[in-house]
Amino acid sequence: MHSFAEAFGQAFALIVNFDADLREIVFLSLQVSLTAVLVAAIIGLPFGALLAVSRFPGRGALVVGITALMGLPPVVVGLVVYLLLSNAGVLGPLQLLYTPTAMIIAQALLITPIIAALARQTIEDLNDEYDQQMTLFGLNAIQRLVTLLWEGRFSLMTALLAGFGRAIAEVGAVIVVGGNINHVTRVMTTTIALETAKGNLALALGLGIILVAIAVTVNAMVFALRGTAERAAYA
Amino acid sequence: MLDRTSQIAAVTPVCGRALQITRAGRVLLDVSDIEFGERSVTAIVGPNGAGKSMLIKTLCGLMRPDRGNVTWNGRPPARSDYRRLGMLLQHPVLLRRSALANVAYALKCAGHDRSRAERLALAALEHAGLSHIAATSARRLSGGEKQRLAMARAMAMRPEILFLDEPTASLDPASTLRIEEMIDKAREEGTSIVLVTHDMAQARRLADTVMLMHRGGIVEHAPTQRFFDAPATDEARAFAAGEILI
């Protein structure tokens, strides 16, 4: 019990002093996951929107497929990206394995289906409502997509935050493709796993507290966003 | 900057020929020959489910008929023609933006640049008596204000022809009056109006001709006075007298 309290004390000291190691790890985590969200948004939002408004054979299966991919196990995504990036893989020549870029690719792959599926649902509902009105505005196909994405902005932001929450908290994918290399690819979740195993509870706890704080903040932002949207009746 | 809308070819007359829509073996619309665009007000009346919305949606290019064809000034409807043809849907969709931005958006879609769109939108709100809620989120407005906003948005385009689907259906008398004033104004500006309504008194007040629809077809189409005073069909006689058509 004594060492536990001690670990907590040290953890808080690390946070309060904004310890250099801790800072580096937190920044890398944020950098990797935010970039992954950006990439996933650039791919997932238009893809989901396109899927929502188009009709073609096999569309139903594609929708089911993407929805199913929302629950991909991170460690499997890590494995797939590992195979792609390893020396024998298609992308082997790029030499990206065990770099932050590899971690971004893995997390983006993990959350693109989440963002695409949520966007598809949002845009499809909106499109039902807006379809005839957009015809009356004389919009072409691309203008329609842009209008729907903008009209759905609050719901879509929520989807992005959900993606970020999943990316920042996952450990399986980044540990496989990043390798948890000190000062290179060590992020919050992988460090917690490693330091806990080594018995260095202070750093693990410090990072754990920060991770929880980020999760709470993200949820609070979702909540506030919904509140703002409802107050302005934009939801 | 030139007003681009003035360069666009006319869209009237709006014609439908041999229009038919069938769903599940039931004929929902069956109209042999129809034409609008005489710079007049036509009221389309008839019981619920008669096919009034379906008819004007088909004429506005929002529904594809199973048979027959629609032409605007002799041409098939084209996307850019919506700058000259307006429609107020039975349930208008307001964008998740301010009242002003809703009108300005429609004007921008029609090719006006931003500053001109905003200027015209402000003027449109003023005419609709909505200046005081210009900055309010459109979805926050009352039912009457929403309807007036949708009407102002449709009118801001200065369409050649404007289809209105029950624009006063759920409004109180004061809001109804405001909408009727706007319809009058659009008519004065030279817009042809096609007005679907349940309100016989409103048809009398506003319409030059009245068209009665029943079970997907046009039963009678006559000048307003004659429609009410000397209807030619039993259905029109019954409907004008306030009896229930089924």
Ligand SMILES: Nc1ncnc2c1ncn2[C@@H]1O[C@H](COP(=O)(O)OP(=O)(O)O)[C@@H](O)[C@H]1O
């Ligand atoms: N998409 C649709 N599929 C099948 N039936 C429809 C559809 N839309 C409308 N209907 C039916 O067509 C008939 C005419 O509808 P509508 O034009 O909306 O009537 P109204 O005269 O009240 O505007 C109604 O019986 C309605 O139930």
Ligand SMILES: [Mg+2]
């Ligand atoms: Mg109707």
